[in-house]
Amino acid sequence: MTSSSTPETSLPEPTRRIARIRAELFATPYSVCLERPELLARFRKSAEGRQARREHPLTRRARALAFVFSHRRPRVYSDELIVGNMTSRRIAANYYPEGGSVNILEDIFRLEKRRIPLELSAREKWRLAAVGLGGILGSVAGRALLRPGRIPYFLDFFRAKRYFITEEAGVAHQVVDYRTVVHEGLRKADDEAARRLDSGLMPGGLPLTADQRAFYESVRLTVAGIRDMAANLAAEAERLAAEPGTPAKRRAELAASAAACRRVPYEPARTFLEGLQACWLVHIGLNLEDFEQGLSFGRLDQILYPLYTRDIEEGRLTPELATEILASFCLKTCETMPLYSERIDQYFSGAGVAQGITLGGTDAEGLDVTNELSGLILDAYAMVRTREPALHVRVHAGTPKWFLDKAVAVVQLGCGKPSFFGDGAVVTALEEVGMSPAHARDYAVIGCVEMGSQGRTYNSSDAALFNLPLCLELALNGGRRFPNVPVETVGPDGRRRRRGLGLGGRWRRLGAATPPAKDLGTFEDVVEAFRTQVRHGVDDMAKVLGWLEEVYRVSRPTPVNSILTEGCLERGKDVTWGGALYDFTSIQAAGLADAGDSLLAIKRLVFDEQRFTLEELVSILKANFAGHEALRAELAARFPKYGNGHPEADRMTQIAADAFADAVTSHRNTRGGRYVPGFYSMTCHWGFGRMTGALPNGRPAGTRLSNGLSPADGADRRGPTAVLRSAASLDSRKWANCYALNLKFDSKAVQGGAGRAALASLFETFFDAGGMQVQANVLDAESLRAAQRDPSAHPGIVVRVAGYCAYFNDLQPAVQDEIIERTAHGVG
Amino acid sequence: MASAEPRPGRRRDEAKVFSIQHFCLHDGPGVRSLIFFKGCPLRCSWCQNPESWDTGPELAFKARLCIGCGTCRLVCSHGAIRVPAHPWRDPSRCRGCFTCAEKCPTGALSRFGEPVTVDGLVEEVRPEFPLYRSSGGGVTLSGGEPTLQPEFAAALAGRLRSYGVSVAVETCGLFDMDGSGAVRDLLNNVDLVLFDVKVYDEESFGRLCGGGGTGAGKAASRIRDNLMALADGLGSRRGPRVWPRLPLIPGMTDGRENLAAWAGFLRKAGFGGLTIVPYHALGESKRVWLGLDRGPALAAPAAEDVEAAAGIFRSVGIRVFSPGEEAWEAGTRAG
Numbered sequence A: 001m002t003s004s005s006t007p008e009t010s011l012p013e014p015t016r017r018i019a020r021i022r023a024e025l026f027a028t029p030y031s032v033c034l035e036r037p038e039l040l041a042r043f044r045k046s047a048e049g050r051q052a053r054r055e056h057p058l059t060r061r062a063r064a065l066a067f068v069f070s071h072r073r074p075r076v077y078s079d080e081l082i083v084g085n086m087t088s089r090r091i092a093a094n095y096y097p098e099g100g101s102v103n104i105l106e107d108i109f110r111l112e113k114r115r116i117p118l119e120l121s122a123r124e125k126w127r128l129a130a131v132g133l134g135g136i137l138g139s140v141a142g143r144a145l146l147r148p149g150r151i152p153y154f155l156d157f158f159r160a161k162r163y164f165i166t167e168e169a170g171v172a173h174q175v176v177d178y179r180t181v182v183h184e185g186l187r188k189a190d191d192e193a194a195r196r197l198d199s200g201l202m203p204g205g206l207p208l209t210a211d212q213r214a215f216y217e218s219v220r221l222t223v224a225g226i227r228d229m230a231a232n233l234a235a236e237a238e239r240l241a242a243e244p245g246t247p248a249k250r251r252a253e254l255a256a257s258a259a260a261c262r263r264v265p266y267e268p269a270r271t272f273l274e275g276l277q278a279c280w281l282v283h284i285g286l287n288l289e290d291f292e293q294g295l296s297f298g299r300l301d302q303i304l305y306p307l308y309t310r311d312i313e314e315g316r317l318t319p320e321l322a323t324e325i326l327a328s329f330c331l332k333t334c335e336t337m338p339l340y341s342e343r344i345d346q347y348f349s350g351a352g353v354a355q356g357i358t359l360g361g362t363d364a365e366g367l368d369v370t371n372e373l374s375g376l377i378l379d380a381y382a383m384v385r386t387r388e389p390a391l392h393v394r395v396h397a398g399t400p401k402w403f404l405d406k407a408v409a410v411v412q413l414g415c416g417k418p419s420f421f422g423d424g425a426v427v428t429a430l431e432e433v434g435m436s437p438a439h440a441r442d443y444a445v446i447g448c449v450e451m452g453s454q455g456r457t458y459n460s461s462d463a464a465l466f467n468l469p470l471c472l473e474l475a476l477n478g479g480r481r482f483p484n485v486p487v488e489t490v491g492p493d494g495r496r497r498r499r500g501l502g503l504g505g506r507w508r509r510l511g512a513a514t515p516p517a518k519d520l521g522t523f524e525d526v527v528e529a530f531r532t533q534v535r536h537g538v539d540d541m542a543k544v545l546g547w548l549e550e551v552y553r554v555s556r557p558t559p560v561n562s563i564l565t566e567g568c569l570e571r572g573k574d575v576t577w578g579g580a581l582y583d584f585t586s587i588q589a590a591g592l593a594d595a596g597d598s599l600l601a602i603k604r605l606v607f608d609e610q611r612f613t614l615e616e617l618v619s620i621l622k623a624n625f626a627g628h629e630a631l632r633a634e635l636a637a638r639f640p641k642y643g644n645g646h647p648e649a650d651r652m653t654q655i656a657a658d659a660f661a662d663a664v665t666s667h668r669n670t671r672g673g674r675y676v677p678g679f680y681s682m683t684c685h686w687g688f689g690r691m692t693g694a695l696p697n698g699r700p701a702g703t704r705l706s707n708g709l710s711p712a713d714g715a716d717r718r719g720p721t722a723v724l725r726s727a728a729s730l731d732s733r734k735w736a737n738c739y740a741l742n743l744k745f746d747s748k749a750v751q752g753g754a755g756r757a758a759l760a761s762l763f764e765t766f767f768d769a770g771g772m773q774v775q776a777n778v779l780d781a782e783s784l785r786a787a788q789r790d791p792s793a794h795p796g797i798v799v800r801v802a803g804y805c806a807y808f809n810d811l812q813p814a815v816q817d818e819i820i821e822r823t824a825h826g827v828g
Numbered sequence B: 001m002a003s004a005e006p007r008p009g010r011r012r013d014e015a016k017v018f019s020i021q022h023f024c025l026h027d028g029p030g031v032r033s034l035i036f037f038k039g040c041p042l043r044c045s046w047c048q049n050p051e052s053w054d055t056g057p058e059l060a061f062k063a064r065l066c067i068g069c070g071t072c073r074l075v076c077s078h079g080a081i082r083v084p085a086h087p088w089r090d091p092s093r094c095r096g097c098f099t100c101a102e103k104c105p106t107g108a109l110s111r112f113g114e115p116v117t118v119d120g121l122v123e124e125v126r127p128e129f130p131l132y133r134s135s136g137g138g139v140t141l142s143g144g145e146p147t148l149q150p151e152f153a154a155a156l157a158g159r160l161r162s163y164g165v166s167v168a169v170e171t172c173g174l175f176d177m178d179g180s181g182a183v184r185d186l187l188n189n190v191d192l193v194l195f196d197v198k199v200y201d202e203e204s205f206g207r208l209c210g211g212g213g214t215g216a217g218k219a220a221s222r223i224r225d226n227l228m229a230l231a232d233g234l235g236s237r238r239g240p241r242v243w244p245r246l247p248l249i250p251g252m253t254d255g256r257e258n259l260a261a262w263a264g265f266l267r268k269a270g271f272g273g274l275t276i277v278p279y280h281a282l283g284e285s286k287r288v289w290l291g292l293d294r295g296p297a298l299a300a301p302a303a304e305d306v307e308a309a310a311g312i313f314r315s316v317g318i319r320v321f322s323p324g325e326e327a328w329e330a331g332t333r334a335g
């Protein structure tokens, strides 16, 4: 048979070096690093720390961070070309006593038995317990919520129903100004801070306030700490280079790393290697000051391109070597992971922290700037194929065909990467929240799907997640949750559990006091009650977020972030004080399609066809369809659903989305920034689903909700083009925090050159029609097996059989087996 | 239906289709929509789309989806349904009214074969036009056998092409080119003909594909004559591109003799490319849904067997492709 890949889209195999590092990482068990909390404790007891207690909270914080930076033990691992250990272990979670890490204590007696096991010695477990318990009162959540009148909100973290406040664990989710890091160095900020402190004046001539003085001091302290960290790494590389057994080639590499760390990130980078090294060191700094989620690199292909071309011209670098350095960089991103207890893992499954790299796109004028490096970064990822980093590709009318083809070839590898963003819709949404066109066009993706103008935005892009369908439950029941019913649920791990629907909030009214079902006489009444519940939930959530912002402002500012976010240095203000040029709080909803489809089901069943009164329907829902299996089946199988290009269903989804977007955008955070909505759910659609009763669209109580902008489970009956049509038909102008739309394919369905061309066309057409984000998961045999065991795990997988495509879930088990076989063996 | 002569449904304004699928990548170039016509003159024992055989609508029962609610029994006024025991339907009593399928809440009972119009189909595929354009795809008329409803198919193809949509037709090759001229019209109105080549030998063809009535002694040679005529450009320069496809069915079409005979024939007819479609057992589910006897137990061919078959064609200079990977431009005509 003919070969399936054309030469111009072939992807490289890993080099021997990359294969070795990769193998080492895959053989390493995950762990928890306690170096950071122990250094913080040591700092507090030190003379400097005791003295710092009397200082401004920001300089105190900067001193503490600088202490961590300069005292952490440097580790350089074999073979790597980019150096700088993220933790004290090969792969580990950093521990944030100020943040949400304490949740891990829930698992302390079963760390090795978790789905994602953690390896710690008995002694380390004791230390972990001590660090964890000691930190609760001083944590952000503890400070904000362990107060009279706020305790129930603290407890909400353990029983998230309407919303899950991620910001309690940290803000992070940022793409700082790596362009300045690489081309001007931290020196730029340091010099500016020195000028302000020396003159005692702001540029306009006004004297520095105490806060401003503290800010500029924090800049200098922090930069010094990062320089120390880099110098320690340089010394370690030099030590290894001098070891007698080190081969000459490795010695030269170590010497190059050492030289780089002696220079960057303080001075501007002179070479491609120094550029990447600078980014990595700053990235460590950001990880150690806030928490690990969503800290992203931005448009690395743009930032590094001048260094790359100069190195190539001057003969220092080849494209192959550049790819290997990039692959080594990608592998560095695998050294970290989040610390979630298994309970929290229901909401954020999969050990991802989403260190995003954005590729392609346009310049400030809208002209394409995809370059050779954009392609090499894809090549580098093809070598590593790991869960990190996250890769994002910007698509616009001028995106070169070779690049889109290559990006889709990487999708075909089956790692779910890269994801694709439509510049048109993204830039429109960013302009809508006040960005200049040039700044909007310089957007980079933060974490999974969120977006910010790179180096100019403080997004808090994952401040909280919101359970939209629960608001419909509350609207149908006068603001109360449905009574508890035992349900069988299947977790993301595939385990079945029989349990109640989650306690809490049943003895009191959780939502707004909307009228009881019997008084909702029209469909518009139902929608209004739903809107009220959404508003009420968002108001509640915003109140808690406001308390957290206060704690961040006073006790946990983030100087590294502030040094590299435009606006802060100019105004002498930390990002947590509102220093950034653009400031947002971003809230995401889960279960959008469930909410929209449910509205349509109510409209048809109760108001159009009048088959039931609303009260009757509500009592059926409260009983989780007991005795009404046929109705449930009919609702699930025969009612129109979002995701099929059905205009009325899509309109209902828009109504649900607008209810959420209007509630969110009506708020301002305490920094003066806007609230912006997005539609994605991490794996919150599982966790929220467990807390949510039966829905009118036929979804049983306790099962997972729809995910991001994807159709509800099994609702997309007309294939991927109809899903994309429905998604593109929604008005996304207000959704400045983007959405996640997942498509799933059997790898055979989209293999080879034909599959690549088809996916590329599919995405282009989607973005032409106004689409914002899409990612395609090409599933392998393992995922298909999971789908077979639990059809809800991967609904809507399209499998191809010569001349015929079918939904995997529709097939007889024996045929499913056969397709799994085929997928596993590549026959067909 | 079992006769080679097409029956009702030969209307220009209405046809029966049993499925429409979008985003198909393996039945012609680019991204395509497939329209599956109902009715086929053959009964190949390995058929993957048995719901295509009968021209009329059919009732299918997917036992896995049934929740035993009894709605179907209540609504059937002919007493044709017993639930949940099998057989679920008494065919001698069923009047084919499909009330049960309309009322079944789960979709366990469903109808294969909806009447469609040209306008309806054009509206169904219209949202896909941009994707056809960007991918170089279009619409493929499949089945069943689209040439059994040639007037309708030609009208549909003409309308689609008037919008600049490329149209392909998939055929088993058993049609009467000269009869009413309608088939010729259809074939002259499409851009690509995907022509099945299955069993060369007349006697084996009757046994494996005839199903009963169609053998008529001459089917295999008629198919070959039709393919030869198409290869000659239908006597006109503007004829469609023609592309042979061979379903590789273990023990049925994969014999050396059969493959060598086809290789020689295709070579003589001037074909430079061929798609080999390895067998897959997807059709099994559907036979059960339709209450048909199970087909023969077959396994998918091993990769070596596919390679061996390909080798036979390659040895006479014919390039061999997997579905979706064809070099349409390069391979139609032999060197």
Ligand code: SF4
Binding pocket: B065, B066, B067, B068, B069, B070, B071, B072, B073, B083, B103, B104, B105, B106, B107, B108, B109
């Ligand atoms: S109506 Fe449908 S679900 Fe109910 S018993 Fe009949 S076939 Fe089964």
Ligand code: SF4
Binding pocket: B059, B075, B076, B077, B078, B079, B080, B081, B089, B093, B094, B095, B096, B097, B098, B099, B100, B101
């Ligand atoms: S098609 Fe009509 S007659 Fe036949 S089983 Fe269904 S309801 Fe009864």
